[in-house]
Amino acid sequence: MAKELALIGCGNMGTAMLKGIVGSGLVAAQDVTVADVSETSQQRLAGELGCQGTCDNSEAVAGAKSIIIAVKPQYLDGVVKAFAPSVDKDAVIISIAAGVSLERLEGLLGADHKIVRVMPNLAAMVGESMSALCPNGNVTEAEREHVHELFCAFGKAEFIPEHLMDAVVAVSGSAPAYVCLFIEAMADAAVIEGMPRAQAYAMAEQAVLGTAKYLQETGTHPAVLKDMVSSPAGTTIAAVAELERGGLRATVVDAMLACAERNRELA
Structure with a gap:
């Protein structure tokens, strides 16, 4: 062999x-x-x-x-x-x-x-x-x-x-599942607005890919980029405010902590 x-x-x-x-x-x-x-x-x-x-x-x-x-x-x-x-x-x-x-x-x-x-x-x-x-x-x-x-x-x-391996599993190892949920939700909203599903997925996927690539290549902090695209009284800040009201940050943190805890249990 x-x-x-x-x-x-x-x-x-x-x-x-x-x-x-x-x-x-x-x-x-x-x-x-x-x-x-x-x-x-x-x-x-x-x-x-x-x-x-x-x-x-x-x-x-x-x-x-x-x-x-x-x-x-x-x-x-x-x-x-x-x-x-x-x-x-x-x-x-x-x-x-x-x-x-x-x-x-x-x-x-x-x-x-x-x-x-x-x-x-x-x-x-x-x-x-x-x-x-x-x-x-x-x-x-x-x-x-x-x-x-x-x-x-x-x-x-x-x-x-x-x-730090439990944190790695939460932030990276299992991350594709969370990102897919977010892309699904974005695409569903576009479909509600009348967009064909295949096109909705293509746009949501490219938006996530492009954003990640921008952050990697420029070294820009995510909060800075978020502020850059959130114009006063604009469409983006309206969406951001709704996500904050819905507890997006806390939900993501809780989900990742649950992931890390499950990894500890497997040990």
């Missing part, structure tokens, strides 16, 4: 990440092995990218320099315990399971292993993920940089202390 990178789990997130990594040229497809309990899933991804595939996780991780575990949190313990004896002692093991701490991962793999806890988001599917990286003390500076490069292949990545 390939020895550079092993991917355990060929679902949406695992597939999106690997496509970005291989597409960037950081790792050659022939140096990658993908594994999944579903033979159909691993064969599909292996065939699409030209890498090797297997249903045997232990076979996939044996000798691999880097291992990405992309399985759901409820399956993680069983999956890791099964392949742990086959992991090379110098391998860098990367987990994207929500709510699973470094301590828990070290308990499954051994405290002497090099482990990185990561929280990406579904925007990886279009190369725009925001990933938070948290390595344990065994990971070298060179290995940290390599992991950072891997996750920058499908978006942006930043190192954070582990105690």
Whole structure:
């Protein structure tokens, strides 16, 4: 089997990440092995990218320099315990399971292993993920940089202390769902006003995308941009006032705090 990178789990997130990594040229497809309990899933991804595939996780991780575990949190313990004896002692093991701490991962793999806890988001599917990286003390500076490069292949990545991971899940990991709700509501309002739904979604999506891009590229504070487009006695300030009356800020904060709390419960 390939020895550079092993991917355990060929679902949406695992597939999106690997496509970005291989597409960037950081790792050659022939140096990658993908594994999944579903033979159909691993064969599909292996065939699409030209890498090797297997249903045997232990076979996939044996000798691999880097291992990405992309399985759901409820399956993680069983999956890791099964392949742990086959992991090379110098391998860098990367987990994207929500709510699973470094301590828990070290308990499954051994405290002497090099482990990185990561929280990406579904925007990886279009190369725009925001990933938070948290390595344990065994990971070298060179290995940290390599992991950072891997996750920058499908978006942006930043190192954070582990105690902020619950906040990361709330502000980034789960954020696509909140943004979709907001876009849906914007589109619904446009439909009420008579706009065809497809056009309403296109306009709402581009408005959100363009606003985020403006903030990123100019460094403008969101409050400043909001004030810039809110003319005195104008249409925008009327909408802003209604959102404030409806408690938008408090609702968003409460929702994100609930998300963070749920992540703590999963740990």
